[in-house]
Amino acid sequence: MSQPELNKKAPNFSLPATGEQDLSLSDFKDKNLVIYFYPKDNTPGCTTEGQNFRDLYQEFKSHDTEILGVSRDSVRVHENFKKKHEFPFDLLSDKEEEMCIAYDVIKLKKMYGKEYMGIERSTFLIDKQGKLRQEWRKVKVKGHADEVLEAVKSL
Template sequence: MSLVLGGKAPQFELPASNGEIVKLSDFKGKNVVLYFYPKDMTPGCTTEACDFRDHHESFEGLNAVILGVSPDPVDRHGKFIEKHGLPFLLLADENHKTAEDYGVWTLKKNFGKEYMGIERSTFIIDNEGNLAKEWRKVKVKGHVEEALEFIKENL
């Protein structure tokens, strides 16, 4: 599936850190910040999650909900949320189908080893379920502010 800005965002149905099954369609009428990250409890992912946490109220003020997605299981998400006081849902994409639908399940290289994993990426989905913006190969520093600014100016 190829993503088209302005086109419908791929639907998903994933287990969430609150114990419920969450679907994109649950958020119709809200803007969605859907961010994919490689792994709970790692330095870059912790920094990104805490940046989203620190700007959570600003996103809420713009009718936007934050959803984090990684291949980690729900119980690990729960520990991550508890340790860092995250006020938003984390979704468990253990079979990486949603990551594949969004084109972020990619071949990665680290210390000479190749493996499949999540490419840190963020998607803004408007209140009608359309893809408004995407960032791939995200650098954590300043990214959350960039996403917030995009919503302020465009949605």
């Protein structure tokens, strides 16, 4: 499976999102874009990660940067998650794993001795020209949003 390459065009996407819309990479021309993939809405780590990006959202915006969260949850579940935690950014529903596969974030995982294919927490920073500038894989939530913000500031 091919991985997206740094300093090359980021993989395109078009997916249903919160706010009754479909979003594509082209919708973010002339903006930097942070895309964070997470396993599941309403779980502790995923909630904390979203809250961390929420709390820094205005600072990201001040650097011409938009944020998108992506998981396999339905738009309906995303809408509730977004509302409950007051996320100011949209969440994309990748039920068919098209975007997850394009960004190579579906990995073999283990929980309670069982193996399954799931989303590996990963974040991608795309610049205003649509090029992938930085990626974080196997993300640990603590301090991650701050680290991504520092990378945005250095663009």
